[in-house]
Amino acid sequence: MAEFNFNDHPHRRFNPLLGEWMLVSPQRSKRPWQGQQEEPDRAERPAYDPTCYLCPGNVRANGEHNPQYTGTFVFDNDFAALQADVPPGDLNVEGLLQAKAESGVGRVICFSPRHDLTLPEMSVEAIRGVVDVWVEQFRELGAQPDINYVQIFENKGFMMGCSNPHPHGQIWAQRHVPGDPAKETIQQEAYFQKHGKTLLADYLALELRTKERVVVENEHFVVLVPFWAAWPYETLVLPRRVVQDITQLTDEERTAFADIIRRLTIRYDNLFQTSFPYSAGLHQRPTDGQEHESWHLHMHFYPPLLRSATVRKFMVGYELLAEAQRDITAEYAAQRLREQPEVHYKASL
Amino acid sequence: MAEFNFNDHPHRRFNPLLGEWMLVSPQRSKRPWQGQQEEPDRAERPAYDPTCYLCPGNVRANGEHNPQYTGTFVFDNDFAALQADVPPGDLNVEGLLQAKAESGVGRVICFSPRHDLTLPEMSVEAIRGVVDVWVEQFRELGAQPDINYVQIFENKGFMMGCSNPHPHGQIWAQRHVPGDPAKETIQQEAYFQKHGKTLLADYLALELRTKERVVVENEHFVVLVPFWAAWPYETLVLPRRVVQDITQLTDEERTAFADIIRRLTIRYDNLFQTSFPYSAGLHQRPTDGQEHESWHLHMHFYPPLLRSATVRKFMVGYELLAEAQRDITAEYAAQRLREQPEVHYKASL
Ligand SMILES: O=P(O)(O)O[C@H]1O[C@H](CO)[C@@H](O)[C@H](O)[C@H]1O
Ligand SMILES: O=P(O)(O)O[C@H]1O[C@H](CO)[C@@H](O)[C@H](O)[C@H]1O
Numbered sequence: 001m002a003e004f005n006f007n008d009h010p011h012r013r014f015n016p017l018l019g020e021w022m023l024v025s026p027q028r029s030k031r032p033w034q035g036q037q038e039e040p041d042r043a044e045r046p047a048y049d050p051t052c053y054l055c056p057g058n059v060r061a062n063g064e065h066n067p068q069y070t071g072t073f074v075f076d077n078d079f080a081a082l083q084a085d086v087p088p089g090d091l092n093v094e095g096l097l098q099a100k101a102e103s104g105v106g107r108v109i110c111f112s113p114r115h116d117l118t119l120p121e122m123s124v125e126a127i128r129g130v131v132d133v134w135v136e137q138f139r140e141l142g143a144q145p146d147i148n149y150v151q152i153f154e155n156k157g158f159m160m161g162c163s164n165p166h167p168h169g170q171i172w173a174q175r176h177v178p179g180d181p182a183k184e185t186i187q188q189e190a191y192f193q194k195h196g197k198t199l200l201a202d203y204l205a206l207e208l209r210t211k212e213r214v215v216v217e218n219e220h221f222v223v224l225v226p227f228w229a230a231w232p233y234e235t236l237v238l239p240r241r242v243v244q245d246i247t248q249l250t251d252e253e254r255t256a257f258a259d260i261i262r263r264l265t266i267r268y269d270n271l272f273q274t275s276f277p278y279s280a281g282l283h284q285r286p287t288d289g290q291e292h293e294s295w296h297l298h299m300h301f302y303p304p305l306l307r308s309a310t311v312r313k314f315m316v317g318y319e320l321l322a323e324a325q326r327d328i329t330a331e332y333a334a335q336r337l338r339e340q341p342e343v344h345y346k347a348s349l
Numbered sequence: 350m351a352e353f354n355f356n357d358h359p360h361r362r363f364n365p366l367l368g369e370w371m372l373v374s375p376q377r378s379k380r381p382w383q384g385q386q387e388e389p390d391r392a393e394r395p396a397y398d399p400t401c402y403l404c405p406g407n408v409r410a411n412g413e414h415n416p417q418y419t420g421t422f423v424f425d426n427d428f429a430a431l432q433a434d435v436p437p438g439d440l441n442v443e444g445l446l447q448a449k450a451e452s453g454v455g456r457v458i459c460f461s462p463r464h465d466l467t468l469p470e471m472s473v474e475a476i477r478g479v480v481d482v483w484v485e486q487f488r489e490l491g492a493q494p495d496i497n498y499v500q501i502f503e504n505k506g507f508m509m510g511c512s513n514p515h516p517h518g519q520i521w522a523q524r525h526v527p528g529d530p531a532k533e534t535i536q537q538e539a540y541f542q543k544h545g546k547t548l549l550a551d552y553l554a555l556e557l558r559t560k561e562r563v564v565v566e567n568e569h570f571v572v573l574v575p576f577w578a579a580w581p582y583e584t585l586v587l588p589r590r591v592v593q594d595i596t597q598l599t600d601e602e603r604t605a606f607a608d609i610i611r612r613l614t615i616r617y618d619n620l621f622q623t624s625f626p627y628s629a630g631l632h633q634r635p636t637d638g639q640e641h642e643s644w645h646l647h648m649h650f651y652p653p654l655l656r657s658a659t660v661r662k663f664m665v666g667y668e669l670l671a672e673a674q675r676d677i678t679a680e681y682a683a684q685r686l687r688e689q690p691e692v693h694y695k696a697s698l
Contacts, residue, residue, distance in 0.1 A: 004438030004450050010431055011438060012525060014447035020528055023451060025430035035512035081374035081667070081674060082359055089353030089360060095540075096552045097576050098363035101353050102372060153666040161663025163384030172667050176361060179369055179672035191444075203445045227446050281670040302669050314510025317502040318430070318521050320651050321630040323528035325430060 007329060015228035016191070016199060018183045022230050022324035029327040040309035041157055041275045045116035045165060054166035056113045071129045073110040074137065080106025082174050103146060104174030109133055111167040118156065118167050118275055120265035120344055127258035130169075131246070134282065135254070139247050141173040142287030149177040149286050157277025159304060159312065177286045184283060185295070192294030198242050200296035213334040216263050216342075220256035223264050225334040230324035232306045232313050233271065233333050235264060237299035244285040244295040264301070267340040274309035278302060356678060364577035365540070365548060367532045371579050371673035378676040387508055389658035390624045394465040394514060403515035405462045420478045422459040423486065429455025431523050452495060453523030458482055460516040467505065467516050467624055469614035469693055476607035479518075480595070483631065484603070488596050490522040491636030498526040498635050506626025508653060508661065526635045533632060534644070541643030547591050549645035562683040565612050565691075569605035572613050574683040579673035581655045581662050582620065582682050584613060586648035593634040593644040613650070616689040623658035627651060 004011075012021045053060045056068045061078045082104030089101035111130050112122055119127060134152050141150045154169035155162040177185065191199035207213055207224050215223040215235060226236045237260060243249060249257065268276035280301040285292035306313040306327070319325050353360075361370045402409045405417045410427045431453030438450035460479050461471055468476060483501050490499045503518035504511040526534065540548035556562055556573050564572040564584060575585045586609060592598060598606065617625035629650040634641035655662040655676070668674050 002436060004436040006438075006448065009435045009438065010451045010453075011435075011448050012451045016445055016447070021525070023430065023527070024448075027432065028428055028430050035510060036507040079377055081372065081377050081676075083376065086358045086360075087351060087353040089355075089358065093555065094551065096365055096548070096555055098365070099355065099360050099373075099576075102359045102361050104359075149671075151667060151671045153670050155663075155666040158385040161384060161665040170666065172671065176370070178372070180670060199445070202443065206442065206445055227448075279666040279669050281666060283670070300670060314504075316510040317504040317519065317628040317630060318500060320628050321502050321529060321632070321649060322498075322500045322521065327430075 006331070013228045013330075015226075015230075016203070017187055017228075018180065019187050020183075020323070022228060022326070023318075023322075024326055024329060026327065026329050026332075035314075036312075037310045038159055038305075038312055040272075041159075041165075041277070043165070047114050047116050049115045049166070052115055052164065052166050054108070054110050054164055054168055055115050069110065069113055071126070072112070072133045074133060075108055077106035077108050077170065080172075082106050082172055100176070102174055102176060104172065105141060105147070107137065107171040107173075109137070109169045109171065111169065115166050118265070118269075119154075119261060120269045120276075121346070122167070122262070124255065124258050124262055127262055128255050131249075131254045131258050131261075135246050135249070137171055138245060138284065138287075141171065142245070142247075144173075146175050147173045148175055148288040149173065149181055150284065151178065151181070151281060153279060153281030155279050157275060159277040160279050162277075177288070181283055181286065185286060185292070188294040188296065198294060198296040200238055200298060201242050204238050204240070212331055215267065215334055215337045216260065218256050218260050218263075220253045221260040223260060225330045225337070227330055229330045229333065230315075230326060231302045231304065232326060232328055233268070233301075233303050233337060235301045235337070237261070237264065237301070239297055243297050244292050245287075245297055246282065246284060248297075261299075263342055264337075266342055266344045267337050268301075268303060270340040270345050271336065272305060272309040273345050274305075276303055276305065278304070355680070362577045362679075364575075364579075365552070366536055366577075367529065368536050369532075369672070371577060371675070372667075372671075373675055373678060375676065375678050375681075384663075385661075386659045387654075387661055389621075390506055390508075390514075390626070392514070396463050396465050398464045398515070401464055401513065401515050403457070403459050403513055403517055404464050418459065418462055420475070421461070421482045423456055423482060426455035426457050426519065429521075431455050431521055449525070451523055451525060453521065454490060454496070456486065456520040456522075458486070458518045458520065460518065464515050467614070467618075468503075468610060469618045469625075470695070471516075471611070473604065473607050473611055476611055477604050480598075480603045480607050480610075484595050484598070486520055487594060487633065487636075490520065491594070491596075493522075495524050496522045497524055497637040498522065498530055499633065500527065500530070500630060502628060502630030504628050506624060508626040509628050511626075526637070530632055530635065534635060534641070537643040537645065547643055547645040549587055549647060550591050553587050553589070561680055564616065564683055564686045565609065567605050567609050567612070569602045570609040572609060574679045574686070576679055578679045578682065579664075579675060580651045580653065581675060581677055582617070582650075582652050582686060584650045584686070586610070586613065586650070588646060592646050593641050594636075594646055595631065595633060597646075610648075612691055613686075615691055615693045616686050617650075617652060619689040619694050620685060621654060621658040622694050623654075625652055625654065627653070 285295035634644040
């Protein structure tokens, strides 16, 4: 029998942030695909769309007019999943029917007045404006006594359930710390107790030794395909300096964050010459008043595309019932992203 | 402030099988949808398709000919994610890069020689044939010393990553117990230690008192929308008698299992008058040689459709980064499914 190697043989990898395993089947990338073909998003959009409820000056679902904003614009989601004034409620029938009232806030962040731009098509300066809004929002919401977690995220592309192509993200901030950040808190805390350093600082140092999974770096940030990535081109954006939340970034680091987001998302678009869909979001310390020195701010990108603009990875049957599974290796994905040019493909059209 | 109630106010519910919480936002079902529209599967298919690699007599990717099967047909997946002969491999770099070789078997089960049928369109007798194959396969694979978990599942519909409409399911059987069954083992074990009964037996008894979430029952099985359902029309199929795995079902119970699958999937198809997509699968005791008396066999159905044949629920941004979220309540979903007729809509076309 040949010797085991990660490029040819099925194996499981461990995600230390969640404390969970996933399955890698590199030999399976040769499988032919006769299933669903996605509609690539190659639409030409106008800079302003009179029917868009996010464009400046337009009317929203609740009848309000958006201001004539020129940078970013934040408003309370008209159909938020979370609400501020929820009466207290608690149910526990024999530990089997357990429920608790949840309160919180849902907001929408327009990234730009331009209807036709996405993050990779915006300037570093404009993305820096988005980073600044994330900082302000995290500070404001996190200071509210009944908000203990602030989830900032973006769904990009129809394939990822985004209902409006106008560049925007969301914030869901709530009383209870939700599942994944709660798991990451436990895992990072345990690591910190044992090693006196953050899990992600040690992990980053390890990755920088070989750079096998590193995609792109600047002075303050590194993007890599984590060893335990589940989505084909999943990446992790890490600040070199340990900070628990985005408010702790220096002015220079904020700009570097904008720069690295731009360079990463340009690579994504270039990979399959399409507006690359993804869900992405920040993970930060809970805002429960505790210090959380074990927490290390990071941003996850979870993009579904696998082979082309039209063939995606489905997280279905086995994945929903058993555990996450991927075909191409993290190392291959990192290499593909690394070799992409840093000029957006549309710029040369 | 009004009193808290589950039909109007956001709340979290606890999934005791996984030990995880999820978010329910019932007030959000009024949200308009301008996002992606799915292509409903209303294709008329021939009973035999010469280009289908699953139809009787046809050639598969590896050049083999399928037999002229008349009931079910099982073969080793030509592009399996798991392989039998994987050399041993183990990596652990400071607890941060952890990987282990994984071995196993991937099989495909054709449910019927008819290319144009799906489970809800098959007779109880024909579905019973599928149940019998599940029994045989679980027995055979579970007896192999290096297989400690057998995952039987079906991806139905292109929306759920199914690449061939010919009715079929899969089995992935492997050395390590994957994530969800491992969590369910821990949760059920803890409950059994404490109460001396299985978690799902007590839960079933509780649900049968009010029947608020019960969809359909027969003498040996009950289908319900679990209190903690994440997918809009998610259901849980439970045997009334506690068994750890499918081989323990009596002859009569096997037929009742086929009957309840038929009655549930007909309701699913009738709900939006479409071939209802889903991922579904059995959860059973690990086949590691231990007794697992705390385990209670069950089948999960995870269907993505939310409002119609063309509007699905997206598990994206918040869900991927924080935790599962749903709009309609489990109680509403159960009621909708309960009121569906038990005659397939196509039968009256
Ligand atoms: O095995 P298939 O049908 O080719 O593939 C389908 O089911 C698998 C198991 O859930 C998934 O890993 C794939 O993403 C999905 O497309
Ligand atoms: O809030 P939106 O953009 O209307 O909706 C989108 O993002 C939400 C948060 O991830 C999801 O719950 C929805 O399923 C998705 O369609």
